[in-house]
Amino acid sequence: QVQLVESGGGFVQAGTSLRLSCVASGRTISSYAMGWFRQAPGKEREFAAISWNSVTATYVDSVKGRFTISRDNAKNTVYLQMNNLKPEDTAVYYCGAVIRPVGVGQTRRYECDYWGQGTQVTVSS
Numbered sequence: 001q002v003q004l005v006e007s008g009g010g011f012v013q014a015g016t017s018l019r020l021s022c023v024a025s026g027r028t029i030s031s032y033a034m035g036w037f038r039q040a041p042g043k044e045r046e047f048a049a050i051s052w053n054s055v056t057a058t059y060v061d062s063v064k065g066r067f068t069i070s071r072d073n074a075k076n077t078v079y080l081q082m083n084n085l086k087p088e089d090t091a092v093y094y095c096g097a098v099i100r101p102v103g104v105g106q107t108r109r110y111e112c113d114y115w116g117q118g119t120q121v122t123v124s125s
Contacts, residue, residue: 001027002025002098002113002114003026003114004024004096004114005023005025005116006021006022006116006118007021007022008020008119009119009120009121010122012085012121012122012123014087014123014125015084015085017081017082017084018082019079019080019082020079020080020082020093021077021078021079022036022077022078022079022095023075023077024076024077024097025076027097028073029076029077029078032097032099033050033051033099033100034050034069034071034078034096034097035047035069035078035096035099035110035112036048036050036093036094036095036096037094037096037112038089038092039092039094039118040091041090048067049068049069049080050099050110051071051078054071063089066083066084067080067081067082068083078095082121085121086123087123087124088123089123090121090123092118092119093118093119093121094115094118095115095116096114096115096116097112099113
């Protein structure tokens with residue numbers, strides 16, 4: 001079992017930054033893909049960023065160039081640095097652990113074995 005606890009969400013103005021943190025317990029994260037997903041009101045949960053290992057990451061197009069995912073394996077923690085936030089980034093952000101890609105091309109999605117409880121990010125214009 002893996003327990004995930006997120007922190008760092010908040011209410012911010014557009015154009016500013018936030019850093020989310022996710023601390024894992026129960027297993028060391030170094031062997032697993034870790035990521036951040038988000039769910040806006042009335043929408044399905046989508047992936048935002050996935051760290052496959054210490055050097056490889058995948059981002060949804062809408063956050064490329066603004067968000068950076070990183071991990072500190074010694075602290076069993078994964079981070080999401082979010083810069084130049086936009087109102088459309090408003091969502092509950094969930095940390096996920098043990099992530100697998102499913103499907104290819106337009107049908108590609110990501111399955112996740114463990115979830116955190118979520119942290120709210122609200123960006124006002």
